[in-house]
Amino acid sequence: xxxxDSITLSGLLPRVFxxxxxPPSEVWRSPLRFERGKTYLVEAASGGGKxxxxxxxxGLRDDYEGKLLFNERDTRTYTISDWQETRRRHxxxxxxxxxxxxxxxxxDNIRLKLALTGDPSESMALKWMERLGMSGRLDYPAGxxxxxxQQRVALVRSLCQPFDFILLDEPVSHLDEANNRIAxxxxxxxxxxxxxxxxxxxxxxxxxxxxxxxxxx
Amino acid sequence: xSTESQTSFSPKRMASRLLRRNISGARIAGFAxxxxxxxxIVCGALMLYIDSRPLWDSEDSFIxxxxxxxxxxxxxxxxxxxxxSSFTPDEIADLGKQPxxxxxxxxxxxxxxxxxxxxxxxxxxxxxxxFESIPDEFVDVARSSWHWREGxxxxxxxxxxxxxxxxxxxxxxxxxxxxxxxxxxxxxPLRLTLRSDDGSRVIGASGRVAGYSDRLxxxxxxxxxxxxxxxxxxxxxxxxxSRLIVDVSSPGDVAIDRYLEEHGLERxxxxxxxxxxxxxxxxxxxxxGIGLLVTxxxxxxxxxxxxxxxxxxxxxxxxxxxxxxPLKTAAAPYRRVVAAGCGGAFLLTVIxxxxxxxxxxxxxxxxxxxxxxxxxxxxxxxxxxLLVAAGNFLSIRRRVESAWGLKRKC
Numbered sequence: 001x002x003x004x005d006s007i008t009l010s011g012l013l014p015r016v017f018x019x020x021x022x023p024p025s026e027v028w029r030s031p032l033r034f035e036r037g038k039t040y041l042v043e044a045a046s047g048g049g050k051x052x053x054x055x056x057x058x059g060l061r062d063d064y065e066g067k068l069l070f071n072e073r074d075t076r077t078y079t080i081s082d083w084q085e086t087r088r089r090h091x092x093x094x095x096x097x098x099x100x101x102x103x104x105x106x107x108d109n110i111r112l113k114l115a116l117t118g119d120p121s122e123s124m125a126l127k128w129m130e131r132l133g134m135s136g137r138l139d140y141p142a143g144x145x146x147x148x149x150q151q152r153v154a155l156v157r158s159l160c161q162p163f164d165f166i167l168l169d170e171p172v173s174h175l176d177e178a179n180n181r182i183a184x185x186x187x188x189x190x191x192x193x194x195x196x197x198x199x200x201x202x203x204x205x206x207x208x209x210x211x212x213x214x215x216x217x
Numbered sequence: 218x219s220t221e222s223q224t225s226f227s228p229k230r231m232a233s234r235l236l237r238r239n240i241s242g243a244r245i246a247g248f249a250x251x252x253x254x255x256x257x258i259v260c261g262a263l264m265l266y267i268d269s270r271p272l273w274d275s276e277d278s279f280i281x282x283x284x285x286x287x288x289x290x291x292x293x294x295x296x297x298x299x300x301x302s303s304f305t306p307d308e309i310a311d312l313g314k315q316p317x318x319x320x321x322x323x324x325x326x327x328x329x330x331x332x333x334x335x336x337x338x339x340x341x342x343x344x345x346x347x348f349e350s351i352p353d354e355f356v357d358v359a360r361s362s363w364h365w366r367e368g369x370x371x372x373x374x375x376x377x378x379x380x381x382x383x384x385x386x387x388x389x390x391x392x393x394x395x396x397x398x399x400x401x402x403x404x405x406p407l408r409l410t411l412r413s414d415d416g417s418r419v420i421g422a423s424g425r426v427a428g429y430s431d432r433l434x435x436x437x438x439x440x441x442x443x444x445x446x447x448x449x450x451x452x453x454x455x456x457x458x459s460r461l462i463v464d465v466s467s468p469g470d471v472a473i474d475r476y477l478e479e480h481g482l483e484r485x486x487x488x489x490x491x492x493x494x495x496x497x498x499x500x501x502x503x504x505x506g507i508g509l510l511v512t513x514x515x516x517x518x519x520x521x522x523x524x525x526x527x528x529x530x531x532x533x534x535x536x537x538x539x540x541x542x543p544l545k546t547a548a549a550p551y552r553r554v555v556a557a558g559c560g561g562a563f564l565l566t567v568i569x570x571x572x573x574x575x576x577x578x579x580x581x582x583x584x585x586x587x588x589x590x591x592x593x594x595x596x597x598x599x600x601x602x603l604l605v606a607a608g609n610f611l612s613i614r615r616r617v618e619s620a621w622g623l624k625r626k627c
Contacts, residue, residue: 086541095539099539112537115231161541
């Protein structure tokens with residue numbers, strides 16, 4: 001599979017919204033192009049469909065009208081293995097519900113991803129954990145950590161792969177500003193290193209990345 | 218791409234650590250045991266059936282099935298001489314005119330006495346015999362082995378397979394004589410002494426069993442030998458035949474039975490459904506059917522166990538796929554469970570089949586047979602095991618795909 005340089009939305013709309021009168025949106029029903037190397041912040045009130053957008057972009061759902069193209073290819077033509085490769089090599093994702101394995105330790109949750117991708121090195125991931133103040137929690141089962149701590153583990157895990165775009169669905173909703181800034185710095189460094197695009201969503205507590213293109217959902 | 222994690226954690230190991238939770242060893246052992254029992258019954262029955270078949274049943278290649286042997290029904294009337302049990306030339310001509318008859322051949326009986334003797338296991342055996350012959354065109358044996366000319370040292374004979382069975386299972390065991398296979402019997406020369414009724418003329422000959430028949434309960438010699446012996450030992454005697462062999466166009470034709478009924482005739486040697494081979498085949502079929510049923514049930518045990526296990530692990534499976542794990546890797550732990558269960562049952566079955574074979578191999582080798590049943594049994598076990606495993610692999614794949622979410626092809 002090729003590197004994904006752009007993600008194009010053309011008349012995209014979740015099917016549940018078809019019969020509803022939705023407010024004017026810069027995402028739904030609009031032509032929109034996310035480009036590699038740029039940062040986007042999709043803002044909305046709850047229920048606006050932020051997580052739906054992330055799920056469409058990550059191949060978790062396809063109950064939408066309109067078209068979604070990676071480069072020029074319609075993602076409806078993607079097979080399961082195309083999507084799985086996309087998830088390993090091209091699009092990183094931090095889901096809102098975090099999707100950690102509660103019975104595994106924080107470190108094993110990260111290793112589970114590293115075992116699959118082998119990029120970056122485990123020492124790099126450990127440095128990120130240290131910067132986020134998580135060094136002392138590596139051997140705790142993820143289920144025993146606070147939501148804020150789990151969010152940091154899940155963030156580090158989402159960075160443990162090569163990617164052209166990273167989707168961050170409310171990545172810092174449970175973090176204080178200090179941790180938000182550290183997380184933002186790590187994401188910015190890693191995105192810059194990989195030349196990747198960042199697409200983040202927020203209901204009011206965004207990841208503090210500068211120069212984000214703000215889009216109203 | 219250089220990470221320490223790659224060396225110490227493979228995706229497969231990580232996935233299997235997660236997904237093997239909730240595996241019930243007892244359930245998988247339960248499957249393996251029932252699969253083993255089912256396979257052993259099916260394959261054991263097949264093996265026994267195939268190995269024992271040569272003792273009971275072989276193709277009767279000498280007399281084609283569209284040849285009927287008919288004789289007059291024996292009643293007290295013809296025993297008392299009021300009705301003849303032999304066919305007159307008129308009766309034979311009438312039969313030959315029937316539309317379902319292609320040709321009619323007469324059985325010629327020996328008009329002399331026959332003594333047969335063999336050397337079996339160092340002990341001599343002799344018995345009074347009788348011969349019959351039918352025209353050579355009714356005997357489906359290569360010309361080379363079914364012919365006799367004056368001066369030939371050996372006379373080929375075809376005997377009823379029943380005689381061999383009678384000898385093996387009735388006479389030999391009671392008299393302490395060795396049992397004989399068809400192959401062995403054919404190798405033993407038969408000394409024949411033919412005497413005229415008054416004992417004044419004698420012909421000595423050597424007989425060789427050229428084949429066995431299920432459909433003729435007699436001892437058959439070539440027509441040429443019969444003609445020579447009859448003319449030498451009982452010149453002038455030309456008794457009417459008591460049995461006829463008829464080549465019919467369709468053996469199942471109801472017109473045949475109607476004609477036979479009207480003329481007081483009956484088909485001879487048509488054992489068909491009542492033969493031991495049929496009973497053996499039915500028994501083997503029934504046992505195999507039961508075994509197949511057990512195997513099928515065990516298949517469902519495994520299917521349900523794996524389904525239950527995957528249902529319990531559905532969230533874990535979903536999350537692994539969310540991380541980008543290939544479907545194959547996610548399915549691997551379940552496939553390994555299936556492979557272990559099926560492989561274990563298969564190995565156990567094959568071991569037991571060999572052990573079972575050892576118990577009767579000595580009996581079998583008495584008959585000069587080695588038996589190919591073990592290969593059939595093993596082959597069938599392999600095929601059934603592959604089917605059970607394939608069915609489960611398919612179900613695992615479906616479940617992993619459904620955990621992936623969208624309806625897509627791999």
